[in-house]
Amino acid sequence: MLKKLIELVRGKRVMLCTHWDADGVASGALIYHIIKPFALEINTVSKGKPFQIMKEDISEGSEVIICTDIQPSSEVLDMDAKIAYIDHHPFDAVNKVDFAVYDPDAQSAASLIFEKLMPDTNNPYFVFLALLGYFGDQGDRDAIPDTLRRKAFELIPELMQKRQSYYSDSYYYDIERYVSLLNTGKRRNWNGDIPLELLKTTDHYEPIVMGYHPLMEVLHSYKMELKSLYEQDVEVMDFGVAHCIIISNKKNIQGVLAAKHMKDKPIMVLNTVDDEVIGSLRVPDGFEFDAGSFLSAFNGKIEGFLGGGHEKAAGFTFSKKHLDLFLSMVKGCKTS
Known part of the structure; x- marks a missing residue:
C-alpha cells in the first residue's frame, strides 16, 4: 500500500x-x-x-x-x-x-x-x-x-x-x-x-x-490570547436530548466551551459567525449517545446543513437563517 x-x-x-x-x-x-x-x-x-x-x-x-x-x-x-x-x-x-x-x-x-x-x-x-x-x-x-x-x-x-x-x-x-x-x-x-x-x-x-x-x-501566543475567551459567562439551556449554549464570537471556541460545560448529558455549543452557525457537540464518557450519527441525521433535512464526526465529538455548520428550525428539530428529538 x-x-x-x-x-x-x-x-x-x-x-x-x-x-x-x-x-x-x-x-x-x-x-x-x-x-x-x-x-x-x-x-x-x-x-x-x-x-x-x-x-x-x-x-x-x-x-x-x-x-x-x-x-x-x-x-x-x-x-x-x-x-x-x-x-x-x-x-x-x-x-x-x-x-x-x-x-x-x-x-x-x-x-x-x-x-x-x-x-x-x-x-x-x-x-x-x-x-x-x-x-x-x-x-x-x-x-x-x-x-x-x-x-x-x-x-x-x-x-x-x-x-x-x-x-x-x-x-x-x-x-x-x-x-x-x-x-x-x-x-x-x-x-x-x-x-x-x-x-x-x-x-x-x-x-x-x-x-x-x-x-x-x-502557538503559545495563540493559547494565551484564547484563554480569556474560554472564561466567558454563558447560558446553558436544556433541550431534552442535549444541553445547548448559543454564543457569537469571531473565534472558533465552541468545542472548548462544550467540553468545559459538559456535565451529565450531551452538550452542543452553537456559534453564530456572520451569516453562519458553526457548532460543536460533545458527549460525556459513559453516556450512550453517538454525536456523529445524531448530527448526520440532519444532513439533507436542513438546506446547507453539514454535520458529522465521532461518537463522543462532532461538528456541524449551516446558515444562520435556519437556526430556529434547527433548534426546534433538536427539541423534538426523543431522549433515549
Whole structure:
C-alpha cells in the first residue's frame, strides 16, 4: 500500500489537504514526510469550514490531491487529477477515489496511517505524530493500538510518562499536552495552517517539546490570547436530548466551551459567525449517545446543513437563517 502511494505521487505536483484539528495536521504531516522525497511539489491547506475540500482549495496545476481526515467534495472528485483519500470518517464515495486508506472503525486518521502504511517504522517522529492524532481524536489511553503503544514506549519513552490530572483522579501521558496547542490554529484563525507548518518543518519532536521551534512561540501566543475567551459567562439551556449554549464570537471556541460545560448529558455549543452557525457537540464518557450519527441525521433535512464526526465529538455548520428550525428539530428529538 505504501509503494502504491509513492508511485502515485512520484514526480507529480501534489495538493495535500487536511482537517484543521490535531488529528488532521498530524495525519497531514505524516503523509507530507512520507511523500516529500518523491513528489515534485507539495502544496498544503488545512481547513474545516466547511468540512470538505472544495475546488477553490486546490492549487492550480495539481496532479494528485490527497485528503487526510477530511473529505473531498463532489466537484473535487470530478477534477482532472488523481485523488487519494486517507480517513476514518464515513464516506459514501470512497469507491470513486484512486487510492484509499480508509477504515471507519479506526480511532484517528494518524493512527490509521501508522497501522496501514508504517507499522514497522522506527522513526520516533512518526510515532510522535501518530499518537498526537490518536489523542487528538479522543483516543482512550488504555486502548492505544498494540504496535503503536509498543513503539511509543520504545522510541519516545520520555513522552509516555504518566502525569496526575489536576482535574480528576485519572492520569494523562506527557505527549497529550501538545494536542491542545495544535488546536489553537483552528480556534484562532479558523484553519490549521500554522500547526501543520510546524509539523512539516521539522523531522524530530525535540524542537516541539523543547519549545525552540520558532512556530512554537506563535502557538503559545495563540493559547494565551484564547484563554480569556474560554472564561466567558454563558447560558446553558436544556433541550431534552442535549444541553445547548448559543454564543457569537469571531473565534472558533465552541468545542472548548462544550467540553468545559459538559456535565451529565450531551452538550452542543452553537456559534453564530456572520451569516453562519458553526457548532460543536460533545458527549460525556459513559453516556450512550453517538454525536456523529445524531448530527448526520440532519444532513439533507436542513438546506446547507453539514454535520458529522465521532461518537463522543462532532461538528456541524449551516446558515444562520435556519437556526430556529434547527433548534426546534433538536427539541423534538426523543431522549433515549
